[in-house]
Amino acid sequence: xxxxxxxxxxxxxxxxxxxxxxxxxxxxxxxxxxxxxxxxxxxxxxxxxxxxxxxxxxxxxxxxxxxxxxxxxxxxxxxxxxxxxxxxxxxxx
Amino acid sequence: xxxxxxxxxxxxxxxxxxxxxxxxxxxxxxxxxxxxxxxxxxxxxxxxxxxxxxxxxxxxxxxxxxxxxxxxxxxxxxxxxxxxxxxxxxxxxxxxxxxxxxxxxxxxxxxxxxxxxxxxxxxxxxxxxxxxxxxxxxxxxxxxxxxxxxxxxxxxxxxxxxxxxxxxxxxxxxxxxxxxxxxxxxxxxxxxxxxxxxxxxxxxxxxxxxxxxxxxxxxxxxxxxxxx
Numbered sequence: 001x002x003x004x005x006x007x008x009x010x011x012x013x014x015x016x017x018x019x020x021x022x023x024x025x026x027x028x029x030x031x032x033x034x035x036x037x038x039x040x041x042x043x044x045x046x047x048x049x050x051x052x053x054x055x056x057x058x059x060x061x062x063x064x065x066x067x068x069x070x071x072x073x074x075x076x077x078x079x080x081x082x083x084x085x086x087x088x089x090x091x092x093x
Numbered sequence: 094x095x096x097x098x099x100x101x102x103x104x105x106x107x108x109x110x111x112x113x114x115x116x117x118x119x120x121x122x123x124x125x126x127x128x129x130x131x132x133x134x135x136x137x138x139x140x141x142x143x144x145x146x147x148x149x150x151x152x153x154x155x156x157x158x159x160x161x162x163x164x165x166x167x168x169x170x171x172x173x174x175x176x177x178x179x180x181x182x183x184x185x186x187x188x189x190x191x192x193x194x195x196x197x198x199x200x201x202x203x204x205x206x207x208x209x210x211x212x213x214x215x216x217x218x219x220x221x222x223x224x225x226x227x228x229x230x231x232x233x234x235x236x237x238x239x240x241x242x243x244x245x246x247x248x249x250x251x252x253x254x255x256x257x258x259x260x261x262x263x264x265x266x267x268x269x270x271x272x273x274x275x276x277x278x279x280x281x282x283x284x285x286x287x288x289x290x291x292x293x294x295x296x297x298x299x300x301x302x303x304x305x306x307x308x309x310x311x312x313x314x315x316x317x318x319x320x321x
Contacts, residue, residue: 014221014228014229014230015221015229015230015231015234016214016216016218016221016229016230017229019215019216020214020215020300022300022303023296023299023300023303024296024300027281027296029281029292029296045230045231046234047230047231047234047235048231048234050234050235050236050237050238051234051235053237053238054235054238054307054310054311055300055303055304055307057238057241057242057243057246057310058256058303058306058307058310059275059303060243061243061246061247061252061256061310062256062260062271062275062276062303062306063243063275063276063278064243064244064247065247065253065256065257065276066253067137067141067276068137068140069137070136070137070140071132071133071136072132072136072154072157072158072161073154073158074158075129075132078128078132078158078161078162078165079125079128079129081162081165082123082125082128082165083123083125085165085166085168086120086121086122086123086168087123
């Protein structure tokens with residue numbers, strides 16, 4: 001298993017592997033070694049570069065999708081329960 | 094300090110020093126404004142997340158209402174070993190799963206919490222060369238989306254609909270991950286704590302979810318009807 005320093009060749013990584021790593025890579029959840037392998041691959045593979053860009057676009061678009069904001073219909077009841085509970089706790093019963 | 098680390102979270106982080114301690118103190122003192130703030134901050138996200146577990150919006154609302162009641166009851170026992178959000182979302186998921194199982198609203202075996210389908214490929218293997226020198230490399234690479242930016246994509250109602258439909262169609266184990274991480278922007282570590290899964294598992298699921306949404310966008314851009 002001993003390899004001479006400097007003589008190691010970066011192992012080939014397939015497009016199928018790149019695809020599996022795409023989200024972890026985009027979110028910077030890969031090791032430095034893995035990141036180097038991916039960057040090297042992307043430098044020479046237009047298909048994977050396109051794929052990674054598309055996943056990034058999707059990730060960012062999903063975050064920007066319009067979201068419905070709502071309040072609980074029974075906020076008043078919740079507030080009453082909250083006040084009753086905290087008063088009970090502070091009175092030690 | 095000998096404390097029980099099992100009940101709240103696998104995370105040992107103390108979050109009291111990032112401002113949440115102050116929030117918690119105010120809540121325990123019965124500050125209604127702080128309670129309103131807490132509800133406002135998390136309610137909509139809890140509903141969206143509940144919809145990953147129960148099919149019906151009204152049921153999701155009830156689950157979240159029950160969650161708030163449980164939060165009120167449990168505040169005095171909450172020790173701050175996870176973030177307040179992790180704790181609240183954990184309660185909601187527990188309640189939503191319980192409700193989903195009881196009602197069997199959308200019994201769908203692919204939707205059940207399982208890692209069995211994590212071995213499936215995110216991208217159709219037929220898009221790659223199967224053998225020869227180029228095995229594992231693209232046979233049918235994705236076509237560039239030209240200058241599509243997220244903003245441009247969202248300016249099209251059809252694209253928004255295609256993405257929403259794709260998210261809606263995701264099985265539970267992919268949907269909850271995508272909602273937490275990408276819709277709500279929860280950091281990976283906290284998402285893992287909430288869902289009680291490993292980061293490896295999180296990224297396998299997250300990527301499969303993103304890939305399905307990508308396919309929906311691809312279909313939309315190619316003018317085809319999304320297959321999801």
